[in-house]
Amino acid sequence: MNGSASAFTQSVGRFIAKLKSVDLELAQELSALLPNASALRSADTFVPAPVDVDSRMQLVEVMYPVMLDKAPIFSGEIKDMLGACLKEWGSIDVLLREGLAPARMLLFCGLPGTGKTMAAHWLAQELQLPLLTLNLATVMSSYLGKTGNNLKAVFDHANARPCVLLLDEFDAIAKRRDDGSDVGELKRLVNVLLQALDEWPANAMLVAATNHGELLDPAVWRRFDVVLNFDKPDAGLIAQFLCDLPLADKTREALAKLLEGESFSAIGAMVLSARKTALLEQAPLEPLLLKLAIRACMSRGQMKKPLDAEMLLMYLDGYSRREIASHFGKTHPTVSSVIKRYLGE
């Protein structure tokens, strides 16, 4: 009652659950009295974020409200899992009153640029909670010995208010204890982390994200309620990602196929670059994007014949099939079939 609204709600919830078997009526009365979690939420806002003692830099970055410019695109499995989490959070009061907690510790693993950070932002947006992002550079920059204290200050701060705490680049603090040189300090850090995870309250969400799931300490791994693997998007998801661009359907399809194997962030960067060129050079967007996609496909080594790529690039530069055929010493039907295969034209 002195500090943490969340701890209070959870304890009372547990008490009510036990009381039910003894005195149902009293339990129901108490349950009706227990203010809903959102009313308690407003009690402890506006506490400044903790800072590093030496540098005075903030240990967490606070974002509220969180608003994404674009809705993220998730594969079926990820969409379902995140949806289930949101559903539990939507009924958090019901769960807490029964002494239950929503899924509150999530681990996101996967390659860079696949949407792990974005998914954490999206959760905070949907839950309308502040997003606190651990400032890893500040937390780790001061004397190594202070990292544990810094981490603890961050957890104490996050525990005292409903929020989503994002530990990005999580492997930096949760590496296996048998790894590397600075073993003593690393061990201490992982222990601070384990304790914090064990004491994590029921009404705050913790999201840890890492590109190196394999480096994580197994004891840390075990503590998460939900572990999600983020993959690079398949052609269907890429087409969805491109759906707000003014593209013909067949171009979108061609792009989606050529870009399979790229991360969302790489595709996003290509789109941005093509849009800027289109605007500044008054050029049509489609060939620009297709050219970028063909080059990317080539550099991933996924274009079966390098010559195909060269023909396609020439075609997109406006040369006719006949010109391309004579340039490469190929027949007209050969050129046509390459164009048909990759661009559907």
Ligand SMILES: Nc1ncnc2c1ncn2[C@@H]1O[C@H](COP(=O)(O)OP(=O)(O)O)[C@@H](O)[C@H]1O
């Ligand atoms: N699933 C996704 N849906 C839509 N855009 C995405 C997705 N994943 C990544 N992006 C784009 O790529 C950028 C980087 O993604 P990010 O979430 O930082 O990747 P990660 O944290 O996995 O390295 C995002 O800001 C967004 O523009």
Ligand SMILES: [Mg+2]
């Ligand atoms: Mg990230």
